[in-house]
Amino acid sequence: MLRGRIKFIIAIAVIVVTLSYLVYGGVKEAKVYYLTVGELKERVPSVYTDKVRVSGTVVPGSIKKDLDGGLEFKITDGERTLDVHYKGIIPDIFKDEVEAVVEGVYTPENVFQANVLLAKCPTKYESLDGLEKGENI
Template identity: 35%
Template sequence: MTRKQRRLVMIGGAGVVLAVAVGLVLNALRDSIVFFSTPKMVAEQHVAAGKRFRLGGVVEPGSVKRGDQLQVSFKVTDGDATLPVAFKGILPDLFREGQGVVAEGSLDKAGVFEADTVLAKHDEKYMPKEVADALKKQGHWKDDYEKKPPNATSANATSASAAEATK
């Protein structure tokens, strides 16, 4: 083999190895690109017990039950489906019924989502467009989600400049 042929074989081999590596990485990330799955998506995809994922939705009103040793159970709904959640730990301060929530964990064999992390969403205006559209379609959308909060910093700046002017 000449030097040129060896170089072409090395470059071709490296290209094949790189293509296989990229293919494996993309295949592994295919299911985890979604930020969270809704209860309806979990039911449709028949998620296997023990597989870790994020569950997102709204805490169903009247479903929160607190037990001993920081045990909490509640239901997460997306309007179409509901999934029971079990969590042991301290919940975020913003966690409450009717509020958006994202939980990380896995399903057990009984179909209960065993969460090891619970994140409360602080404001629905940061909701993904697809989720907001689904809530509007199902009639769970609140008109005040789209209202913008008053700009507190400009109000404070205005009052501070007014106080300086009176001195």
């Protein structure tokens, strides 16, 4: 009877340790800092090894598509700019002066290698034809 209890306690301990390890690994992997361009630049060089998410406005005229399907552009927080290289699906609303969020790593070459690109939708609806609310077509 005592042997059965010891085996049961050992099995429970193994399960608890395994679940703790999986939860710790998942939280560590999912943890991503959310920074502005200025905050990212202030954390150099400690930020080189971290996966981070950076938000900023796309600098007008900075969007360039590569021949291999990549995208190079700059984002700004109004004071500092960040060179971004991205390869992946480009959101439909991505264009100059759109607020963008990029996720990836900042390299010692001062280039942000993004593996996720999000373009924020405008917070206010703007009519394409310039009509004011309540006007007839």
